[in-house]
Amino acid sequence: MDLATLCALMLVALMPLLYFAGSRRGRRRDGDRLPPGPFNLPVIGSLHRLGSLPHISLQKLSRKHGDVMHPKLGRVSAVIISSARAASEIFKLHSLQCSSKPSLICSKYFGNDSSGIIFSSYTPQVKLYRKLINTHLLSPARLRICDGIRRAASLDPSATSREIRCSCAKTYRLFGERSFCGSSQEFVRAIVETIRLVGIFNVSDYIPWLRWLDVQGLEKQYKQLTDKLNRHLFSILRDRRENPRVVTTDEEPMAFIDVLISMDELSDTTKITLLLITQDILLGAVDSSALSVEWAMAELLRHPAELSRARREIDDVVGSQRLVEDSDLPKLRYVEAIAKETLRLHQVTPLINPKLVEGGPIKLGGFTIPAGALVYLSSYAIGMDEKFWKEPLEFRPQRFIEQDIDVFGQNFHFVPFGTGRRVCPGAKLGLDTVRIGVATLVQGFDWELDQDPAKLDMAETFGLVCQKTQPLVAIPRPRLDSHVY
Numbered sequence: 001m002d003l004a005t006l007c008a009l010m011l012v013a014l015m016p017l018l019y020f021a022g023s024r025r026g027r028r029r030d031g032d033r034l035p036p037g038p039f040n041l042p043v044i045g046s047l048h049r050l051g052s053l054p055h056i057s058l059q060k061l062s063r064k065h066g067d068v069m070h071p072k073l074g075r076v077s078a079v080i081i082s083s084a085r086a087a088s089e090i091f092k093l094h095s096l097q098c099s100s101k102p103s104l105i106c107s108k109y110f111g112n113d114s115s116g117i118i119f120s121s122y123t124p125q126v127k128l129y130r131k132l133i134n135t136h137l138l139s140p141a142r143l144r145i146c147d148g149i150r151r152a153a154s155l156d157p158s159a160t161s162r163e164i165r166c167s168c169a170k171t172y173r174l175f176g177e178r179s180f181c182g183s184s185q186e187f188v189r190a191i192v193e194t195i196r197l198v199g200i201f202n203v204s205d206y207i208p209w210l211r212w213l214d215v216q217g218l219e220k221q222y223k224q225l226t227d228k229l230n231r232h233l234f235s236i237l238r239d240r241r242e243n244p245r246v247v248t249t250d251e252e253p254m255a256f257i258d259v260l261i262s263m264d265e266l267s268d269t270t271k272i273t274l275l276l277i278t279q280d281i282l283l284g285a286v287d288s289s290a291l292s293v294e295w296a297m298a299e300l301l302r303h304p305a306e307l308s309r310a311r312r313e314i315d316d317v318v319g320s321q322r323l324v325e326d327s328d329l330p331k332l333r334y335v336e337a338i339a340k341e342t343l344r345l346h347q348v349t350p351l352i353n354p355k356l357v358e359g360g361p362i363k364l365g366g367f368t369i370p371a372g373a374l375v376y377l378s379s380y381a382i383g384m385d386e387k388f389w390k391e392p393l394e395f396r397p398q399r400f401i402e403q404d405i406d407v408f409g410q411n412f413h414f415v416p417f418g419t420g421r422r423v424c425p426g427a428k429l430g431l432d433t434v435r436i437g438v439a440t441l442v443q444g445f446d447w448e449l450d451q452d453p454a455k456l457d458m459a460e461t462f463g464l465v466c467q468k469t470q471p472l473v474a475i476p477r478p479r480l481d482s483h484v485y
């Protein structure tokens with residue numbers, strides 16, 4: 001049962017309580033000096049307002065109630081941050097108090113009771129794991145080795161989006177080539193399904209007494225999926241332990257899982273945690289970059305002038321006798337602008353994973369946010385703010401040429417990778433993957449649609465990452481000499 005239907009049913013059942021709620025509403029809010037928000041129904045609060053695209057519903061509500069808005073979601077106090085000003089205030093002044101993830105039901109399953117990264121509180125372990133990712137997975141030397149692999153992955157224009165996701169995981173050399181082949185498609189399917197499930201608002205998180213009913217059937221699916229993921233991850237770990245690989249070559253950098261296994265400081269870490277770190281990287285990495293490349297190509301096919309301009313730039317810088325490489329990226333400013341504009345217009349995570357307010361209430365814009373509240377940063381509302389972005393609904397890469405805007409969480413007007421202590425650790429790799437993916441597809445192929453580009457379906461589906469509801473289907477024709485590919 002979807003959230004909207006469920007809320008409608010509950011509304012009917014709860015009609016008699018509405019009357020009492022209305023009369024008590026103003027009093028409660030004034031006393032607590034909570035931020036303003038929509039009228040909350042008893043029991044469900046504003047859950048019924050989320051709809052199928054919660055980031056858009058909440059953005060509309062925040063236009064009415066303000067950039068710091070307080071809807072009740074079930075019995076949980078939620079605070080939606082919808083402006084750069086409010087984001088800057090909360091993540092500069094109260095960063096530490098808003099760095100932990102809440103303990104949601106999905107985190108018990110997919111985060112093994114919050115012992116990995118994505119679903120965890122901001123503990124010293126999480127800091128260590130983030131450091132390990134930076135030093136060992138994202139080091140410039142390692143990324144250089146992965147460059148060729150990544151380019152080869154972008155070069156298969158006939159790949160389905162699932163295959164692209166699979167190649168993203170290979171690219172980052174999490175498990176090495178050997179263990180990622182064979183059942184990899186099934187494994188990637190499980191990861192993609194996890195990303196979908198984790199993005200759904202689980203009513204039982206907000207109305208805990210409903211949990212035993214599991215009305216959306218989510219907990220049952222969490223269980224099945226964690227079993228599947230664990231089976232696969234354990235078989236990878238068994239394989240790596242039996243056949244350790246400690247030598248790095250130009251063709252095959254050491255798999256990240258081998259790096260983790262060989263680390264002294266992790267010798268006490270349980271194998272479950274080692275696996276969770278790699279699983280969390282997959283959850284963060286697999287869909288995000290691949291979906292952004294898909295969105296970018298869809299926009300370019302709808303905007304042929306932008307496509308031609310990008311192609312001219314690539315042809316000028318790279319020529320036609322070799323393929324674009326990572327080392328060309330600094331000279332491809334328009335391609336970078338396309339990647340950034342895509343991340344603005346089609347935010348991968350339009351409603352950034354909530355953070356739990358810890359260690360007492362915090363003051364924000366004259367209001368009090370109670371401890372225990374969940375803070376949602378709406379990167380979507382911020383990216384659509386007309387006060388900063390002229391014609392925000394338009395795809396205009398040029399705006400990033402006119403203004404040099406940081407994308408890594410320092411400029412609060414543009415936060416596609418989040419901000420603060422939990423900012424995406426793979427942000428640079430993610431952005432570079434989108435840049436090289438788009439550059440390769442634009443340089444290497446002419447593209448044809450079997451429909452009017454203006455009518456291309458650009459609908460999106462909400463989840464942990466937002467994706468195109470209808471996958472992009474376009475026909476490629478090689479435009480360079482065959483020896484170049």
Ligand code: HEM
Nearest residue numbers: 117118284285288289348349353416417418422424426430
């Ligand atoms: C276009 C590509 C990407 C986008 C738009 C993106 C976006 C994000 C966002 C918005 C968050 C949440 C930040 C927060 O909770 O405050 C996040 C977290 C995360 N991302 Fe990315 N990401 C991308 C690529 C990657 C890549 C390539 C990796 C891995 C190498 C990665 C690994 C992670 C991890 C592990 C987290 C959790 C961090 C934590 O909870 O401390 N992401 N990402």
